[in-house]
Amino acid sequence: MLSNPIVINIIRFVLLVLIQVLIFNQLNFFGYINPLIYVLFFYWYPIRENRAIFILVSFLLGLLIDLFSDTLALHTMVAITLAYARPLIMRFCFGANFDFQGFTFKNSTRVQRITFLFILIIIQHVIYFSFEILSFSHILLILQKILFTSLATFILCILLSSLFATDNE
Template sequence: MNNAIFINSLRFVLLVLTQVLIFNTLNFLGFINPLIYVIFFYWYPLKSNRAIFMLTSFFLGFIIDIFSDTLALHSIAALTVAYARPVIMRFCFGVNYEFQNFSFKNTTKVQRVTFLALLVLLHQVIFFSFEALSFSHFLLILKKVFATGIVTLVLCTLFSSLFSPQS
């Protein structure tokens, strides 16, 4: 138990530092800043206390907001993804994820990438919709969602394959 808390705390701190110090300053093509901290929602343990997960997700978004000066956009998106994670898991893995012995090791690569892609997509849609705060900018929102989402998904998939324990 203490090992899991230590690993999740270390992931939290490293993701915040990586997001704030590296990816917030990237600004590729003038508008693409990958939001790689979304992988935290993928890595967080499945059978943990939901209230602690929601609180941790809020603090993750809040800390990123403080360093990015984004007025709670990351907090709103992070809380939404954390709240919707069980529904997304049920969609990707079926009811199997509710069983005690469920593990990502027992799933296919396509299921895991789909799960990560849906987490990223939901996060991007919420984040950029609240950033624009107007449906008159629908095409701009779509451009940012798909461009940033694809780069974020590629980087998160790369991080997931590099830093996840091999079985």
């Protein structure tokens, strides 16, 4: 039963929403660092699945986190953007290998996977904090939040992805 990719993705979806809402939204390192670990959903989601379903599920992920976090559709906007841009990011990180039908994460190097995760996190935080603060006069605050929250999110995502790695990635 747990070898079914649909069941695995549903479990990941639910756990990431719960962990984000119940644990990481409550953390406040140094007064402004709240890791956004739900980006792991975009890292773990199967590569060759239906893109329309992926964008719909990403919308639901962002919407649920927004509902529980009271963030006025910021996470929804980020989730849809990441879902839409994911193939482009994968093509950038994995190169020509991504275009082949038999491509899996196992066929890629650790550096390529880390680069993919890092780019997802940077895009997530640039969009989120730019629209959260929405002021050019606070550009240093935006950059500070992007830098430190991205670093915290990246470290936690690397730890979580190492801890919960599966064979089908």
